[in-house]
Amino acid sequence: MAGPEPAPPVIADLPVAEVAPAVATAGDDGVFDYRIPPALVGQVAPGVRVVVPLGGRTVEGFCVRVKTGSGIAPERLRDIAGVIDARPAFPASSLELAVWTARRYLCRPGEVLQASLPGRGLSRARTVGRLAVPAAEAEEALAKLGGRAPVQAAVLRDLLGGPANTGALRKRHGPRAVAALRELVKKGLAVTAAETVKARVRGQAAKPPSGGEPSSGGEPLSGSEPAPTAPGSAALRLTSAQEAALARILVGLGGGRPGETAGAGGRIFVLHGVTGSGKTEVYLRAAAEALAQGRQALILVPEVSLVPQTLDRVRAHLGKARVAVAHSYLGGRERSEAWDSVLRGEADVVVGARSAVFAPLARLGLIVLDEEHEDSYKQEEKAPRYHAREVAAWRASREGAALILASATPSLETYHRALTREYDLLELPTRAGGQGLPPVQTVDMRAELAAGNRSTFSRALTKALGESLAQGRQAILFLNRRGHSTFILCRDCGWVARCPDCDVSLTYHSPETDLACHYCGRHEAAPSRCPGCGGHRVRYFGAGTQKIEEETRLAFPEARVVRLDADVVRRGEAARVLALFQAGQADVLVGTQMVAKGLDIPGVALVAAVAADSGLHLPDFRSAEKTFRLLTQAAGRTGRDERPGRVIIQTYSPEHPAVVAAAGQDYKAFALSELEARRPLGYPPWRHLVRVEFSDPEEGKAREASQAFARALDRQGFDSLPLVLGAPDRPRYGGPAAAPLARLRGRYRWHVLVFCPDLEAGLEGVKAAVRQATGHEARGGRRRAADGPVTAVDVDPTSVL
Ligand SMILES: [Zn+2]
Ligand SMILES: [Zn+2]
Numbered sequence: 001m002a003g004p005e006p007a008p009p010v011i012a013d014l015p016v017a018e019v020a021p022a023v024a025t026a027g028d029d030g031v032f033d034y035r036i037p038p039a040l041v042g043q044v045a046p047g048v049r050v051v052v053p054l055g056g057r058t059v060e061g062f063c064v065r066v067k068t069g070s071g072i073a074p075e076r077l078r079d080i081a082g083v084i085d086a087r088p089a090f091p092a093s094s095l096e097l098a099v100w101t102a103r104r105y106l107c108r109p110g111e112v113l114q115a116s117l118p119g120r121g122l123s124r125a126r127t128v129g130r131l132a133v134p135a136a137e138a139e140e141a142l143a144k145l146g147g148r149a150p151v152q153a154a155v156l157r158d159l160l161g162g163p164a165n166t167g168a169l170r171k172r173h174g175p176r177a178v179a180a181l182r183e184l185v186k187k188g189l190a191v192t193a194a195e196t197v198k199a200r201v202r203g204q205a206a207k208p209p210s211g212g213e214p215s216s217g218g219e220p221l222s223g224s225e226p227a228p229t230a231p232g233s234a235a236l237r238l239t240s241a242q243e244a245a246l247a248r249i250l251v252g253l254g255g256g257r258p259g260e261t262a263g264a265g266g267r268i269f270v271l272h273g274v275t276g277s278g279k280t281e282v283y284l285r286a287a288a289e290a291l292a293q294g295r296q297a298l299i300l301v302p303e304v305s306l307v308p309q310t311l312d313r314v315r316a317h318l319g320k321a322r323v324a325v326a327h328s329y330l331g332g333r334e335r336s337e338a339w340d341s342v343l344r345g346e347a348d349v350v351v352g353a354r355s356a357v358f359a360p361l362a363r364l365g366l367i368v369l370d371e372e373h374e375d376s377y378k379q380e381e382k383a384p385r386y387h388a389r390e391v392a393a394w395r396a397s398r399e400g401a402a403l404i405l406a407s408a409t410p411s412l413e414t415y416h417r418a419l420t421r422e423y424d425l426l427e428l429p430t431r432a433g434g435q436g437l438p439p440v441q442t443v444d445m446r447a448e449l450a451a452g453n454r455s456t457f458s459r460a461l462t463k464a465l466g467e468s469l470a471q472g473r474q475a476i477l478f479l480n481r482r483g484h485s486t487f488i489l490c491r492d493c494g495w496v497a498r499c500p501d502c503d504v505s506l507t508y509h510s511p512e513t514d515l516a517c518h519y520c521g522r523h524e525a526a527p528s529r530c531p532g533c534g535g536h537r538v539r540y541f542g543a544g545t546q547k548i549e550e551e552t553r554l555a556f557p558e559a560r561v562v563r564l565d566a567d568v569v570r571r572g573e574a575a576r577v578l579a580l581f582q583a584g585q586a587d588v589l590v591g592t593q594m595v596a597k598g599l600d601i602p603g604v605a606l607v608a609a610v611a612a613d614s615g616l617h618l619p620d621f622r623s624a625e626k627t628f629r630l631l632t633q634a635a636g637r638t639g640r641d642e643r644p645g646r647v648i649i650q651t652y653s654p655e656h657p658a659v660v661a662a663a664g665q666d667y668k669a670f671a672l673s674e675l676e677a678r679r680p681l682g683y684p685p686w687r688h689l690v691r692v693e694f695s696d697p698e699e700g701k702a703r704e705a706s707q708a709f710a711r712a713l714d715r716q717g718f719d720s721l722p723l724v725l726g727a728p729d730r731p732r733y734g735g736p737a738a739a740p741l742a743r744l745r746g747r748y749r750w751h752v753l754v755f756c757p758d759l760e761a762g763l764e765g766v767k768a769a770v771r772q773a774t775g776h777e778a779r780g781g782r783r784r785a786a787d788g789p790v791t792a793v794d795v796d797p798t799s800v801l
Contacts, residue, residue: 128164354376
């Protein structure tokens, strides 16, 4: 007789943790259930870092939720192996932010949490191997292994001496030691377990600042410093435009309580002010108000190098505030202590670069993104490929804070949202000190050539520089190319020095590095004879910052010339160079985009863009915007005191709209014309753009993967027609095509550009198509199938090269 089926075991009270591993995982949403073993119950809580088994590895992860019971059968649940911190490393709001960021940028919550932690990789979960059999049995096995498996034998011999972790084994026996240990486990001779290690924060080398080039990620928080009481600039009179802007922001600050969702346009402010209009003054007064309400302020700057300058201003305004700063010169221990102090609520203001957007502030009242247009706010080169501006916007609305996006040249995404009233536009149309904007002179370099001047300096620039020096004033020469010569070429056979791993020419640097690839960092000696024909007529073309520095010295031997570019930053000399120039102990500063960004040096009489069109013709839809922005920002470095300054733009494209608008310092004209130019093509901000790249050492594999992806997009209902021919509401794609930089670091790159009218729906389609095309999940990181091409998904990329 058939009785009722036995009830399943009662597991409703089984303690389970949802864990986001800090590493890339395949085919899932990046959060897994683990059983909390009895010994760890009470220790595992949301925000706590844990060690968990994942596949065949042991990895670090973050507990995001604790619950009872799981949708997974209890016998299939694995145990949490250990707990790293006694206390949560993140508050609940950070966990929520990480989950949102991961969804928005197709990456894993664990990757976001890891990227936001100071001194990333502070602790390492290590796997420890030990013998699973008595020593005598192990010795017997060792004799059998003998010379057939020398690495296994070596590892087994080590284990006979006692437990050993994989790091030590790898050090002693090479990279194959870990595989050998796994073999020993399979044979039943050894077992492995996770070793719970304390966070290793001592003695870690501090990384140099990233300088003007996008950094690879963490600009961690450093020590929370009590600021000395300084006289604020409260006495300074605001202009009426500043007054009006501040009043609107204060209304936005007043109404909010944490958890309250922002109404349309009420909480996000675009503070659009010409260079020198006093945007900083406005946002610092707003920060003071937030602090007066018992709330906190988060101030983001695009570059670590701008932190000290910002910090000085914060201290001058908010003398009594406790300030935590991003400072990558400090060691990991100090960074980590600063993070903890912010977590404990001991900081009123956090100043930092990109990753500080994740700072664990619990009473956030105001977020400021200074120079919000800067691309360095987007992490592009590896997952999580987030944009600090979007993360800040979500955070502000979620946590009931006001957000100020400050810029003289807002990104078109931001400006478009201001025009459509999604954001609140606050304009500061004049300089705070009453100075006019400096006059701009455009010099047509074609005419210079025609007149027989083959120098990189036009006659107008030579004259202006001479005058500036004669008056004892300072000049900035700006050129967005570092190195000496951007390529070397044989006049006889046309040979060009190229990087063998990347599809680019090598830049000649002198004297420090000879030929260098700016993409992979490869260096080689410059040839004295042409490798192509053996001839002696190898010549150097395309001036970089080093060449300009050299030519300035030749033309003006009495001038004190200094240079600031990524090479100088790398040598750790950026601060010294800037201090020299700021103190008036140098006459001419030659530099890359770094000198155009936010430097405030009174006394600069002349700013010249030496080659204004160097970035104008890149095959990237943002090249006009970037050129306009750089020229406008550079021009803003002059005339910041009572004496007038002047600007010279040297260009071969004087009629290009970006150059014309920059010369007229007319942001609005540029923005409106560029928005209209992008509309029929569906480029951002009209559509969201998702760039999906497939790279492989074999070009055929990269191309085939991108074609398979395009076919999968077809099946998902994406349009491959141009926007004007297709349905306007449907997501569409362009490509597949070889990326403009078709090969980098030995890998061929093919990509597909996906245009989404609705990002959420578009991302679902992209995810499904990547899964179909490659057999694994799409993510903002790089993903390698067993031996297939690497797939990288970049949502809202700042560059499509
Ligand atoms: Zn040759
Ligand atoms: Zn290279």
